[in-house]
Amino acid sequence: MLQRVGWFFVGAFFLSGLWEVLVLLRQPVVLQAILAGIFACLAVAYLRLVRSEHSVLRRADRWLVALPLGLLFGWITAANAGSINDTLVELELLGSGVSGALVGALLLFAGAALASAVISVSKAGPLQGLLAYAGAVLWALVGVVVNQYNASLLTTGAALLSAALVAMAVISTLRGGRPYIGASRSVRPRAAGEGG
Amino acid sequence: MGNDGKRDLARQVATVLGALFQVLAGTIVPIGAIAGGTLSLVAPAD
Numbered sequence: 001m002l003q004r005v006g007w008f009f010v011g012a013f014f015l016s017g018l019w020e021v022l023v024l025l026r027q028p029v030v031l032q033a034i035l036a037g038i039f040a041c042l043a044v045a046y047l048r049l050v051r052s053e054h055s056v057l058r059r060a061d062r063w064l065v066a067l068p069l070g071l072l073f074g075w076i077t078a079a080n081a082g083s084i085n086d087t088l089v090e091l092e093l094l095g096s097g098v099s100g101a102l103v104g105a106l107l108l109f110a111g112a113a114l115a116s117a118v119i120s121v122s123k124a125g126p127l128q129g130l131l132a133y134a135g136a137v138l139w140a141l142v143g144v145v146v147n148q149y150n151a152s153l154l155t156t157g158a159a160l161l162s163a164a165l166v167a168m169a170v171i172s173t174l175r176g177g178r179p180y181i182g183a184s185r186s187v188r189p190r191a192a193g194e195g196g
Numbered sequence: 197m198g199n200d201g202k203r204d205l206a207r208q209v210a211t212v213l214g215a216l217f218q219v220l221a222g223t224i225v226p227i228g229a230i231a232g233g234t235l236s237l238v239a240p241a242d
Contacts, residue, residue, distance in 0.1 A: 006207045013214030017221035024225060 001061040004052065005069065008045035012038050012072065028087040039080050042073040046118070046133075050125025057126060066129035070122075074136025077118065081111025082144065098154070105158035108144070112137075112162035116169035123173050134170045138163055 019034045046069055057066075085104040088094035094103055115137045122130035144159040 002211075003204060003207065006211055010207070010210040010214045013211070013218045017214070017217035017219075020218070020221040020225055 001049070001052065001056060001058075001065055004048050005045040005065065008041045008048070009069070011041040012045070012076075015041065026090075028090040032083055032087045035076065035080050035083050039073075039076045042069065042076055043118075045069055046073045046125075046129065047121070049129060050122055052125070062126040062128045066126040067132045070129035070132030071136045073118070074115070074133040075140060077115050077133075078111060078137050078140030081107050081114075082140070101152050101154045104152075104155055108141075108155070108158045108162045109165075112141075112165040115166050119166070119169040119173050123176065130170070130173065134166060137166050141166070 015034050015038045019031060019038070022030060022034065025031075049066055049069060085094070085100070085107050088103065089100055094100045115134070119130060119134055122133060141159045141163040145156050145163075148155040148159065
């Protein structure tokens with residue numbers, strides 16, 4: 001499993017370290033590009049993970065690869081959505097008033113829609129990855145609510161609605177078809193619970 | 197060691213170096229000051 005996703009982890013690690021160092025330069029476009037690069041690395045790794053044959057996923061892969069990968073991918077999904085708004089404001093392409101808050105709200109919704117799509121795709125992968133991903137996105141949205149509660153009702157409301165959208169995607173995915181948990185639970189009886 | 201083995205060893209070494217870089221980068225940057233001095237919601241962890 002690590003041979004399938006390992007190099008993308010390497011890319012994400014190096015870019016994350018680079019991002020931490022280059023934050024000092026305060027170059028929003030460069031920093032946004034690095035965040036997008038981390039997102040791309042983790043998206044490829046995550047998709048390769050969920051599309052893996054269930055038989056190659058051992059317990060260690062599910063807990064030590066899928067779980068941290070989902071967590072990191074969830075964080076970078078939310079970070080990109082938040083950071084694009086900051087980049088536009090820093091480049092003075094966006095004001096910090098109502099128009100800025102509106103665009104920020106739209107970006108949060110776009111991030112939530114992307115996260116919901118990832119969660120839907122995760123149905124084919126290990127449950128650990130799905131829950132870690134969704135948990136990280138929800139945690140980030142809670143962070144936005146806490147940070148913006150006194151500053152912007154619009155952003156707070158958008159974050160709450162986005163969190164609801166992500167939560168519904170999780171529930172829908174879990175009810176629609178159980179993700180892969182382990183070898184003994186990998187086969188979902190087709191007839192179970194279905195009329196006929 | 198075959199080519200596959202060498203590639204796998206290279207991947208393992210790169211993974212360890214990348215993880216160390218990510219963790220240690222936070223120690224050479226005054227992250228607390230950055231996080232306190234920016235309005236951005238996205239900042240490195242302190």
